[in-house]
Amino acid sequence: MSDTTINTEIYDANGYNCWLGYHLLENSPLKEEYSKWASNIVASQEDIGTALSELKRGFKEILGVNASVSSRGAEQSSYIALGVLGRGKEIDSYVKYDEVVKIGSEGYIIKSTKTNNGEEIVVAGTTIKGLLYGVFGLLRLLQTETVIEGILKIENPVNMLRIINHWDNIDGSIERGYAGKSIFFENNKITQDLGRIRDYARLLCSVGINSIVINNVNVHKYESMLITDRYLKDVAKLALIFGEYGIKLYLSVNFASTIEIGGLTTADPLDAEVSKWWEEKAEEIYSVIPDFGGFLIKADSEFRPGPFTYGRTHADGANMLAEALEPYGGLVIWRCFVYNCMQDWRDLTTDRARAAYDNFMPLDGLFKDNVLLQIKNGPMDFQVREPVSPLFGGLQKTNQLLELQVTQEYTGQQKHLCYLVPMWKEILDFDTMAQGKDTSVKKIITGSVFNNKLGGMAAVTNIGSDLNWTGHQMAQSNTYGYARLCWNPDLSAEQITDEWVRMTYSNNEKVVSTVKEMLMGSWRTYENYTSPLGIGWMVNPNHHYGPNVDGYEYDKWGTYHRADHKGIGVDRTVRNGTGYAGQYHKDVAEIYENLEKCPEELLLFFHHVPYDYRLKSGETLLQYIYNTHFKGAVEVEELISKWKSLKGLVGEEIFRHVLERLEGQLEHSKEWRDVINTYFYRKTGIPDEAGRKIY
Numbered sequence: 001m002s003d004t005t006i007n008t009e010i011y012d013a014n015g016y017n018c019w020l021g022y023h024l025l026e027n028s029p030l031k032e033e034y035s036k037w038a039s040n041i042v043a044s045q046e047d048i049g050t051a052l053s054e055l056k057r058g059f060k061e062i063l064g065v066n067a068s069v070s071s072r073g074a075e076q077s078s079y080i081a082l083g084v085l086g087r088g089k090e091i092d093s094y095v096k097y098d099e100v101v102k103i104g105s106e107g108y109i110i111k112s113t114k115t116n117n118g119e120e121i122v123v124a125g126t127t128i129k130g131l132l133y134g135v136f137g138l139l140r141l142l143q144t145e146t147v148i149e150g151i152l153k154i155e156n157p158v159n160m161l162r163i164i165n166h167w168d169n170i171d172g173s174i175e176r177g178y179a180g181k182s183i184f185f186e187n188n189k190i191t192q193d194l195g196r197i198r199d200y201a202r203l204l205c206s207v208g209i210n211s212i213v214i215n216n217v218n219v220h221k222y223e224s225m226l227i228t229d230r231y232l233k234d235v236a237k238l239a240l241i242f243g244e245y246g247i248k249l250y251l252s253v254n255f256a257s258t259i260e261i262g263g264l265t266t267a268d269p270l271d272a273e274v275s276k277w278w279e280e281k282a283e284e285i286y287s288v289i290p291d292f293g294g295f296l297i298k299a300d301s302e303f304r305p306g307p308f309t310y311g312r313t314h315a316d317g318a319n320m321l322a323e324a325l326e327p328y329g330g331l332v333i334w335r336c337f338v339y340n341c342m343q344d345w346r347d348l349t350t351d352r353a354r355a356a357y358d359n360f361m362p363l364d365g366l367f368k369d370n371v372l373l374q375i376k377n378g379p380m381d382f383q384v385r386e387p388v389s390p391l392f393g394g395l396q397k398t399n400q401l402l403e404l405q406v407t408q409e410y411t412g413q414q415k416h417l418c419y420l421v422p423m424w425k426e427i428l429d430f431d432t433m434a435q436g437k438d439t440s441v442k443k444i445i446t447g448s449v450f451n452n453k454l455g456g457m458a459a460v461t462n463i464g465s466d467l468n469w470t471g472h473q474m475a476q477s478n479t480y481g482y483a484r485l486c487w488n489p490d491l492s493a494e495q496i497t498d499e500w501v502r503m504t505y506s507n508n509e510k511v512v513s514t515v516k517e518m519l520m521g522s523w524r525t526y527e528n529y530t531s532p533l534g535i536g537w538m539v540n541p542n543h544h545y546g547p548n549v550d551g552y553e554y555d556k557w558g559t560y561h562r563a564d565h566k567g568i569g570v571d572r573t574v575r576n577g578t579g580y581a582g583q584y585h586k587d588v589a590e591i592y593e594n595l596e597k598c599p600e601e602l603l604l605f606f607h608h609v610p611y612d613y614r615l616k617s618g619e620t621l622l623q624y625i626y627n628t629h630f631k632g633a634v635e636v637e638e639l640i641s642k643w644k645s646l647k648g649l650v651g652e653e654i655f656r657h658v659l660e661r662l663e664g665q666l667e668h669s670k671e672w673r674d675v676i677n678t679y680f681y682r683k684t685g686i687p688d689e690a691g692r693k694i695y
């Protein structure tokens with residue numbers, strides 16, 4: 001597994017293998033049924049070694065079967081046929097033409113057919129990448145004890161680009177990393193532990209990720225060196241490993257690299273010398289990494305350099321880089337996280353929420369075809385609750401990526417259990433009304449709604465060097481869930497959760513039902529004891545952990561939430577406020593504009609509301625704040641009780657680890673409860689109606 005000697009039992013016991021732990025099936029009848037055809041693999045093609053080895057490994061660990069491999073299946077009573085369609089009649093004969101035409105370049109077919117002597121299972125793709133996805137798809141069915149007999153399953157990924165963003169720095173640190181150090185970098189060098197990189201590539205491929213950015217979007221001088229000959233050969237080694245699993249490697253680059261490392265005095269995107277430098281740099285990169293994916297750019301935000309310095313637009317900057325990459329099929333991914341963090345927040349017209357739309361809507365249609373705009377799911381910054389960015393449905397002539405955050409910067413930092421798939425489902429299903437009803441975000445990002453060439457999803461990962469990858473072992477569920485939604489955003493949160501629990505722990509129904517219940521309610525629990533009704537933030541500045549009601553780091557006056565002794569919330573209406581609500585299409589804007597129609601979970605995001613305002617529950621706003629914060633802490637106690645009921649049913653090390661995290665979460669949730677409730681009690685002088693103690 002690694003270039004160094006390790007104790008496999010210790011790694012497995014701590015959850016190192018994640019959802020590829022491959023527990024031996026205990027369902028004897030189903031295990032016997034699988035084993036009949038899994039014992040014999042027909043693989044006539046020589047270039048499918050990775051898919052074949054993954055299949056054999058899975059059969060060995062799930063079924064206890066050492067499968068034999070042959071080039072023909074006619075003499076076998078039952079067998080599995082494996083291959084790439086169009087590479088020879090052996091595999092092509094198993095799949096009908098009307099089935100083949102349904103399989104895309106990354107799609108696969110799993111097909112069961114009765115033979116004279118038994119059963120044949122076909123796993124095939126039109127490419128090696130598709131075949132790999134098919135192998136992992138089959139193993140997922142086995143892990144979750146799915147009946148295979150008679151199956152005809154054709155799957156294609158819904159999204160073209162399914163990207164993981166690492167915010168890793170070359171010194172080995174990770175910005176917003178809560179699971180140890182970088183797995184790619186250490187002491188300004190690229191890792192030599194390529195075994196762990198391969199294990200990571202396996203994990204990502206198994207859930208359909210096809211692109212990865214390995215370094216931080218905040219690219220400083222040392223990180224800029226990754227695109228120089230000092231590092232490119234080592235980067236190429238990583239790219240080769242990921243490439244074996246169908247994953248393209250991208251790099252974040254500094255827009256001002258021409259100055260930082262190039263010896264020029266300008267980074268003006270319209271300067272001929274700047275364009276030439278990037279063209280030569282692209283040629284150099286592709287000579288070393290032929291299947292290099294392209295660049296991720298953060299520019300003109302939070303002190304990062306960009307085209308604004310030269311009076312140019314984001315389109316000018318992105319297109320200059322796109323032209324350099326275009327001959328090689330490379331892409332430019334340009335982040336829309338752009339705002340002026342130095343604004344005077346005492347000005348009630350100042351609204352960070354407006355920034356992305358105001359910056360990028362005037363540029364719609366001006367970007368080249370190999371540019372994608374990467375748009376955060378909400379207008380702020382990965383808060384526990386915020387509305388969907390109005391750029392989705394606003395932009396119609398520009399390729400778009402939805403950016404999510406798997407690393408839990410504002411949602412417990414992997415110290416707390418906070419399962420984000422239910423949140424992401426709400427975002428993906430949100431109806432922008434851009435072309436009338438059913439113009440959902442999940443449809444827009446495929447490119448199909450507005451006939452855009454490219455689209456997909458990206459997410460900031462939660463992966464680090466901790467033995468279990470994610471710090472909190474149960475946070476692996478967020479990595480898994482994100483990837484499955486990339487592949488198919490129509491999957492339900494319940495189905496994704498069920499898969500992860502069965503693959504990670506066991507098919508024991510008590511384990512499955514209990515862990516699913518814990519995960520599915522954990523986002524709302526976290527919201528209950530932290531930030532109410534969409535107001536956001538309320539965390540300590542800079543590191544973003546722990547309660548601090550006035551803690552927004554760019555607002556030294558403590559005015560971002562507009563709380564006073566009468567009410568709280570930001571008026572973002574067109575009628576009286578910042579006008580942000582007007583950035584949505586008319587039918588959506590009318591809902592957010594109206595205090596009575598606005599979804600209550602976003603009430604304080606869009607409206608300044610008096611504390612005595614009555615919610616639909618009958619509670620006053622202030623009493624709701626008190627109640628939910630008390631309730632959230634109680635719900636964490638219930639999480640602990642549920643987990644304790646699984647003692648002896650999950651691995652001892654994982655049981656102990658998760659229990660310790662939950663107990664820490666309980667203490668922190670009480671702190672949140674007391675700090676937030678005390679703030680509002682002292683602000684208003686209004687006591688809790690239930691008579692509970694507020695300090």
